[in-house]
Amino acid sequence: MDVRALVFDVFGTVVDWHTGVTREALRLLGPDVDGPGLATAWRGQYYPAMNRVRRGELPWTSLDALHRAALDELLPGFGAGAADDATRAELVLAWHRLDPWPDSVAGLTRLREHRPIATLSNGNVSLLVDMARHGGLPWDAVLSAELFGHYKPDAEVYDGAARLLGLDPAQVLMVAAHVDDLAAARSRGLRTAYVHRPQEAGPAGPPPPATDPAADLNVGSLTELADLLAAGR
Amino acid sequence: MDVRALVFDVFGTVVDWHTGVTREALRLLGPDVDGPGLATAWRGQYYPAMNRVRRGELPWTSLDALHRAALDELLPGFGAGAADDATRAELVLAWHRLDPWPDSVAGLTRLREHRPIATLSNGNVSLLVDMARHGGLPWDAVLSAELFGHYKPDAEVYDGAARLLGLDPAQVLMVAAHVDDLAAARSRGLRTAYVHRPQEAGPAGPPPPATDPAADLNVGSLTELADLLAAGR
Numbered sequence: 001m002d003v004r005a006l007v008f009d010v011f012g013t014v015v016d017w018h019t020g021v022t023r024e025a026l027r028l029l030g031p032d033v034d035g036p037g038l039a040t041a042w043r044g045q046y047y048p049a050m051n052r053v054r055r056g057e058l059p060w061t062s063l064d065a066l067h068r069a070a071l072d073e074l075l076p077g078f079g080a081g082a083a084d085d086a087t088r089a090e091l092v093l094a095w096h097r098l099d100p101w102p103d104s105v106a107g108l109t110r111l112r113e114h115r116p117i118a119t120l121s122n123g124n125v126s127l128l129v130d131m132a133r134h135g136g137l138p139w140d141a142v143l144s145a146e147l148f149g150h151y152k153p154d155a156e157v158y159d160g161a162a163r164l165l166g167l168d169p170a171q172v173l174m175v176a177a178h179v180d181d182l183a184a185a186r187s188r189g190l191r192t193a194y195v196h197r198p199q200e201a202g203p204a205g206p207p208p209p210a211t212d213p214a215a216d217l218n219v220g221s222l223t224e225l226a227d228l229l230a231a232g233r
Numbered sequence: 234m235d236v237r238a239l240v241f242d243v244f245g246t247v248v249d250w251h252t253g254v255t256r257e258a259l260r261l262l263g264p265d266v267d268g269p270g271l272a273t274a275w276r277g278q279y280y281p282a283m284n285r286v287r288r289g290e291l292p293w294t295s296l297d298a299l300h301r302a303a304l305d306e307l308l309p310g311f312g313a314g315a316a317d318d319a320t321r322a323e324l325v326l327a328w329h330r331l332d333p334w335p336d337s338v339a340g341l342t343r344l345r346e347h348r349p350i351a352t353l354s355n356g357n358v359s360l361l362v363d364m365a366r367h368g369g370l371p372w373d374a375v376l377s378a379e380l381f382g383h384y385k386p387d388a389e390v391y392d393g394a395a396r397l398l399g400l401d402p403a404q405v406l407m408v409a410a411h412v413d414d415l416a417a418a419r420s421r422g423l424r425t426a427y428v429h430r431p432q433e434a435g436p437a438g439p440p441p442p443a444t445d446p447a448a449d450l451n452v453g454s455l456t457e458l459a460d461l462l463a464a465g466r
Contacts, residue, residue, distance in 0.1 A: 064399070116362050126399030129349050129373050140362050141375045146397065164379065166297070166359030 001173070001191055001216060003229070005165045006111060007120035007143060009152075009176035013195055014108070014119075014222070015098035015131060017043060018202035024094035028087050029080045036202050038078050043201075045070035050122065050151050060149050062124040067092050095123070096130035101197065105136050107222025111229065116140040120161050120174065122151050141165075153184030162190070175225065179212045186214065193217040193225055234406070234424055234449060236462070238398045239344060240353035240376060242385075242409035246428055247341070247352075247455070248331035248364060250276060251435035257327035261320050262313045269435050271311050276434075278303035283355065283384050293382050295357040300325050328356070329363035334430065338369050340455025344462065349373040353394050353407065355384050374398075386417030395423070408458065412445045419447065426450040426458055 011017045021039035029035075046066045052058045053066075071088055075081050083091075111117055118141040119128050128142045143161050150156035162169045169189030176182050177200055182192040194212035196219070201208075211218045219225045244250045254272035262268075279299045285291045286299075304321055308314050316324075344350055351374040352361050361375045376394050383389040395402045402422030409415050410433055415425040427445035429452070434441075444451045452458045 116366065118362075124399070125374060125397040129351075129398070133349065133373060140366060141358060142373075147380055164358040165362070166357070 001232070002171055003115065003173045003191060004167050004171040005116045005118065006173045006175055007118050007161050007165075007190075008108075009174075009178060009181050010119050010121040010123060010128065010131065011043075011095075011098070012197055012200040013175060013177040014104045014137065015100050015135065016199070017095070017098050018200065018205065020098035021094050022202070024091060024097070028091050028094075029078075029083060033078055033080055036204065038074065038080075040202060040205060041074050041078075042067070042070055045074055054151050054154055060146075062146060063095075063122055064092055064124055064127060067095055093130075096127050097134045098131060100135040100137060101221070103221035103223045105138070107224075107226050108138055110226035111222065112138055112140060114229070116165065118143045118161070118165070120152075120157065121145065152181055155184070155188050158185050158188035158190055162188075173216070175222075177208060179209065179214075182212055182215055191216045193219060195222065195225070196220050234465070235404055236348065236406045236424060237400050237404040238349045238351065239406045239408055240351050240394050240398075240423075241341075242407075242411060242414050243352055243354040243356060243361065243364065244276075244328075244331070245430055245433040246408060246410040247337045247370065248333050248368065249432070250328070250331050251433065251438065253331035254327050255435070257324060257330070261324050261327075262311075262316060266311055266313055269437065271307065271313075273435060273438060274307050274311075275300070275303055278307055287384050287387055293379075295379060296328075296355055297325055297357055297360060300328055326363075329360050330367045331364060333368040333370060334454070336454035336456045338371070340457075340459050341371055343459035344455065345371055345373060347462070349398065351376045351394070351398070353385075353390065354378065385414055388417070388421050391418050391421035391423055395421075406449070408455075410441060412442065412447075415445055415448055424449045426452060428455065428458070429453050 008014055018039050022035040025035040025038045049066045053061055075083055108117055119139055120143050122145045124146045125142055125144045132139055145151045145157050148156045148160040162172050173191040173193055174185035175193045177195045177197040186192050192215045194215040196210055241247055251272050255268040258268040258271045282299045286294055308316055341350055352372055353376050355378045357379045358375055358377045365372055378384045378390050381389045381393040395405050406424040406426055407418035408426045410428045410430040419425050425448045427448040429443055450461055
């Protein structure tokens with residue numbers, strides 16, 4: 001492999017969305033709400049709307065706006081339909097302040113010594129900037145679906161990332177904890193690294209596969225990825 | 234002013250293009266070439282091509298490509314028409330490795346403690362990423378004309394920066410050493426700060442105005458800008 005830059009999925013790969021959203025739901029909606037359940041349902045709920053954008057049935061809509069619409073649909077079912085507008089707006093910002101996994105900052109810091117590192121996320125740019133400042137994520141560039149007007153796994157996102165980085169797709173390594181994201185990246189010619197994040201969906205969530213046999217690399221953390229790339233350099 | 238984020242012109246404002254391009258021209262073309270003259274002519278030469286892109290007479294063309302075309306036109310007049318393709322390609326990368334002004338890293342580091350900071354440059358994304366890594370510029374985001382398919386001073390660039398940052402234009406402070414860039418930013422509702430860089434065009438270049446009376450702030454360095462914003466906070 002001739003990897004010249006790394007791009008990262010962020011939700012679940014670099015940051016722990018389930019814990020962070022659960023914590024903010026409990027803080028903002030009160031201790032009686034099912035925080036873990038709301039986090040899981042919320043994460044599940046934005047996919048259908050995102051796919052409507054992908055199919056062209058909705059105009060481009062930022063992830064913040066998709067999150068808000070999904071939240072508004074979900075709150076009554078969680079006994080929190082009385083939450084006011086300010087509370088809902090604040091809760092949407094939970095996704096801006098997710099904490100990194102324990103290995104993320106150390107791994108990214110080592111990885112970027114040798115190659116540029118960038119996000120490649122469905123999160124909007126301002127969300128990703130807030131998250132990086134919150135968690136100390138040392139990105140060289142914030143690349144987002146928003147820049148391309150297409151959500152992953154649309155080809156435009158992977159193609160666009162390589163183009164903006166000035167590289168051939170095969171010189172870009174996509175790092176993600178989701179096999180579908182990596183499969184789409186591979187179909188556009190990118191190299192891929194799978195990160196196993198067993199706690200991504202929370203303690204009660206479905207366990208992700210331990211490995212992605214189709215990926216170029218399989219690791220359990222971003223520090224392990226830094227080790228692997230250092231060894232192969 | 235209610236400034237929530239700062240965006241920066243880079244060539245001349247944050248980095249010293251005249252010294253850097255002169256140095257690389259002498260290194261790559263030999264000591265007999267008029268390095269300062271080539272730097273000045275090169276910087277002047279890409280404007281007409283950029284304006285052809287702005288008028289729609291040329292399709293979108295990255296700054297790297299505009300730099301290369303301008304260089305190819307200029308080299309024979311500087312007695313360097315024999316330079317081979319690899320030398321020319323390497324010289325174009327001079328713009329990726331420009332050094333920051335002495336106050337830039339310290340000023341940006343202080344400024345970003347309180348608000349996100351981003352580039353807003355006509356340089357392409359990969360150029361800006363290389364430059365940041367070369368000089369240690371701590372950007373929270375790399376915003377570029379390339380993301381919008383329009384070069385400054387087109388309105389789309391300033392509008393797009395505010396949109397991607399999730400802010401109203403009046404919450405964004407544009408920082409530049411060029412009054413035309415600031416005038417365009419103001420016309421789109423951004424706040425503006427003028428940085429006086431007397432050496433921007435080199436020792437023999439035309440001196441820039443000492444101040445921009447129309448700007449919200451006038452400073453002589455990015456550390457002075459950090460002082461001003463800290464005092465007003």
